[in-house]
Structure formats: C-alpha cells, structure tokens
Amino acid sequence: MEARVVNKGQLPELLDKLAKDYDLIAPVQEETVVLFRKISGAADAFLEYTNSDVSPKGCFLPQNEKTFNYTYTGDSIEINKPEGAQKAVLFGARPCDIKAITTLDPVFEGEKFGDEYYSGKRENTVIIGLSCTKVLSTCFCYAFEGGPCDGTGSDLLFTEIGDKYYVEVNTEKGKALADAYSQIFSSQGAEQLAKDKEELAKKLAGEFVRKVDLTGVKELLDNNFELPYWNGDDQKKCLGCGTCTYVCPTCHCFDIFDYPTGDFTGARLRCWDSCMYPEYTLMAGGHNPRPTRKERVRNRFMHKLKYHLDRYNMVGCVGCGRCVRKCPVNIDITKIINDLKEVAQNA
Template sequence: MANKSIKKDQVKNLLDKLAQSNQLIAPIQSEGITLFKPVKSGEGVVLDYQNALVPPKDFFFPQSEKMFTYDISDPSWAITPVEGVPNRVLFGARPCDVKSILLLDKVFDAEFRDDYYLDKRNKTTIVALSCNDARHTCFCSAFGVSPGEAEGADILLTDLGDRYLAEVLTEKGEALVSSCANLFTDDDGKGPAAKEKAIAPAKDKQLQISLEGVKEKLDNMFDHPIWDTESLRCIGCGTCTFFCPTCHCFDIVDFNNQSSVGYRYRCADSCQFANFTRAAGGHQPRPSKKERTRQRFMHKLRYFVDRYGDFGCVGCGRCLEKCPVNLDIAQIINKVKEVD
C-alpha cells in the first residue's frame, strides 16, 4: 500500500472528520497527565507526548465491564446481553502499546474466544504514532519492538516536522485514508529516509537490556533464592499490574442488590494480591509475597513464552517508573542473567 503524507495543520481536520462517524479515542492532557480518552473532535488532542500514563488497553479490556443483566423472577431466567461498542478509531497509540494489543490477542482470541474483547478489537481502527524520543525508562527494543514500526496497527504516523508520514498497513487503514482522501497526499518518496532520521533518538536513548538466555535460565529457577530476596521489597499494591499494558487477570462478580434483577460484571484483578488465588475451601497456593513476586516475573518472561511463543512484556517502562519500591522487570532481567 502506498505511503501517504498529511500536513500537521490538517490533523485536527482529520480528527474532526473521524469523530463524526466513529468513537474517537485519542491522547489528551489533564492536569499535566497524558491519558487516552474518548473525544468529540480534534480540539485538545496532543500528539507530542512520549507515552500515556496508562495504556489504551482499557478500551479493549476495561478495568470494570458489565457482561449481562438477568432477571431471576422470569421463569426463563432472562439474560440480556450488553450492547457492543460502536465503530472506533484509536489515534496516537505508541508502538509498544500496539504490540501489547497483539499480545492480548493471543490470550483473548485463542482456544477460548472472548467475545467482549473481540467486539471492541474488531470495531477499532488503530492509528499508531512512531516515537521520535524515548523516556529514560523505555526498553521496547529488548522485546523486538521498534519505535518506528507498529505491527497490529492499521496506519502508522511518523512526525517529520511539518508533516506526518502515513504508512497504510491494512485494509482498515486504507478505508480510513480513503474516507478522508482530501486531507492526505501521496508521499514524495523521501518519507522513509526522513522517518529513520526522525526515530533515531528514540532508538539511541533506550535502556540497553538483553533477553539472551533469560527464558532458559528461568526454566530452572522456580526454587531459586532470588525470589525470597526480591520479594522482600514488594508491598503487594498491584501498581505494576494495573499500569501494565499486557496484564489481563480479572475477577467475575454477580451483583443484584437483594432483588431479582441483577448483572454480572468482570473487573481487573492482580496476581500480586493475597486473595487472588485463594480457593473456596481456604487453600492458598501462593501464600506469601515470594510466590506472588515469582509468578509475576515468571509469567512475563517464561510462562507466556511457553504458551504463546512471545514474552509478555513490551518494554514500555511504566512499571519501572511507577513501582513505589523500584521492583521492576528490567532489574529482574539483569539479575537473572547474573545467576550462575
């Protein structure tokens, strides 16, 4: 598909037009924090940001989601499904967050298909945004993510100064460009070279972390004393999991307020919480912080690889920045590599 170009002064017009026929989700700033929010127009959308505080995962796998309502007074126990989402455009997602959505696909579009997730996924066109710079906590290249590539996106924009290079990657992306054809022009052929120059700082500033041999070492480290030592710092707050773009644990709850009419919902949960694995009879297979800390890092760096053939991390750096006790996956990777 041919590359396109869009001038920066036309981006707001593009967003305005997309918002007319789609739910538009884009990054905005609120009290100095960048967040993805549904917006009605391009007014207030910011694209000169490094990464959002929380990933756009919430628009595919919400922290809390109603699944269906029910009425047990009805002889048939009538169940009413929740209405799906409208067609949507996720605009401005960074490559690491787009990769995280591909990893969620492996979980929710596998042997057991999750219709709630897939409804949102299938109705969303993703316009990704290359990185021209990196935060001091970024290390996406360790997991095969490039600041200038976005497998899983439908369009990839790269800031070239006065314009964006628009790489059309899928039929969804082609349909979006066609619907706003008057705002795009054909690339002059210089875009790819200019792109490489534009994203070079993002490549150079990343933390240099190697995953070579980490999975193989973890295969034999289930009972290693490293988990006793590292878990001492953990306070079990779950911050790492709720900021993570790939964590996907959830609980399911029925609520009826002591009436015949109620609803079932699911809400995000965390393997770092003491009650997460507690069984109905009271048995707790992960009774201490040691087992829970081990589970988090084993899942990201070993179990996910065993099951899906990829690491369960994208190097976005949010856990490095937000963990209140500096217990982060980059440190664990380096310490595992040091184990004899």
C-alpha cells in the first residue's frame, strides 16, 4: 500500500486547489449542525467534528434529484435529462460513512438495475476519508468490521497525527489525485506515521463502550418473521417520524413523482422516502403492506439486519450511531441487536 504525508499547514492550500479543480464537498457547520455541502474553499470546511448530523450519502443519492424535465409540445413529450455528473471530491468523510457508501453500491450499481444517476456521480467522485480521532458513546462501527481508522471504500484516507496527515492511497483514483498535487503530497516520513496510525487505531478500538454482538441474529430473523419481540415497547414508543432513516448513511429508499412547473412542463423527481411513513409503499388500491408502526419498525430493522444481507451479503448498518443519537424516544439498534441475540439464545 502506498502512503503519503501532508503537512496540516498545507491543508487549506489543498482544499482551495481542490475547490478550484473539482466540485468540492466537505463537512461544514451551520449553527450547531454539521453537514456536507459544496464548498468554495478551505475557509468553509469544518473538520473538528466526530460524526456529522447528516451523513454524506447525499453526494451520491441526493435528497432531491431531478431525473429529467418534460415538456408537452402538443403531439409529443420532450424529455430533457440533466447534464452528467461533474468531477467531484468528497473530502473529510468518516470511515463509517464511507463504508456506508459501499453498502449502497450494490443497490445502485448492480448488474440488473444499474442507476446512471448514482453511478455517474460515483465514478466522477474521489472520496477522501478522514480517520476519527475520538469515539462517541453511540459509536459501534467495530461491530461491522469497521473502525475509526478504516479505509474501506475510500480512495485516499487521511489520518491526523500531530501536525501531519498520514495519507493512505487506496485506489488508482486516489493515486492520480495525490500525484496531481505532488507538491502537497510528499512521501517523507510516511513509515513512522504508518506506525503512529496503527497505534492510534489500537487506542481508539479500546474506547468503544457499546457491546454489540450479532451472533445468531440473522438466523433468528430468517426463520421468524412474526417474532413476538416486535410487539414490544419499541413499536409502542416509535413516533413514526423519519429521523432515523434520513440521518442513516445506508438507508436509500426513494419516491418518484412528477413536479409540474406549468401546465405543460415539469420535472420528474426522486426524493428520499422513509419506511417509517404511513404512505410508504401504500398501494394505489388502498392496501398498505405495513399498516401499523409495528410492521414499519420491524421492516427497518429487518432491512438492516437481514434483507440487505440476503441481497448483497452486507449488513445494512455501519454503526455510525446517528439513529441512536437522534431518535426522539431512544429506540436503539444496539439494544435491539442484543435483545434479538438473547431471544435467539433462549429459543
């Protein structure tokens, strides 16, 4: 694995250059909230965060995406697709969020259902990750073979060590970017920093406080759709809001509808949808496959812990802990995993 070194003092220069050469998307702070936005230079970036309030999945699956504009011309309909994706860099995403993008890839880039909107952005975007320097009490990425300094899915991974960034070059795409800014990416001292990074990863691995063990959970869910567990408190306390799904880096459901802008013109949009909503997958004839909160809550956790595994052999959760932090009533996926494990053991 190749590695480079970037002086922290040179980061603003790098970001300014990237913003000039690419669409640069990076974490920004708006009042108390940290989220990912297109920035115009280093001054806009906010890197002193541990876990952003909203994940960067919107880089590839925006909350609102125009798929085409339409105009009715009297005897036909004219369809205009938006321009293809711009060259972009996603900078400063955390390892859990990047791993989450790798769980979206098979959904949108599968052989059967390729999605040009997603893959266009994916192909044209270089992902530069930023290792965590802290572990929150709600973090549990380790449970899914991730880690605070794990580079899975990133093209380059920056790890802050003293006044330098140790940069792992994980893909050809990453290498090309590092080579293009070779005056900033040096190779001096990389060996020592590699050891320091290992130390940091080891230290952070010991800081997780949530014990999450998935043993037996998938097998239990495979054989028990109607588990009495789902009649418990979680479905009673769930308010049915979409917070967990919208802050989740792996949730990817969307709704498609037309948005008229005049009598004969409009756009076809796809926008995030949430399985917590009562109209989610509501049939035209009025049938609702998930009529109450019980089925909706069950669906969300079945999707994370079973369906995504069935389809793509990947757990649909990366342990970012956002839903745990943001749920208004403290529904906690780590508790659910551990409860299910117990149910499986007692079965």
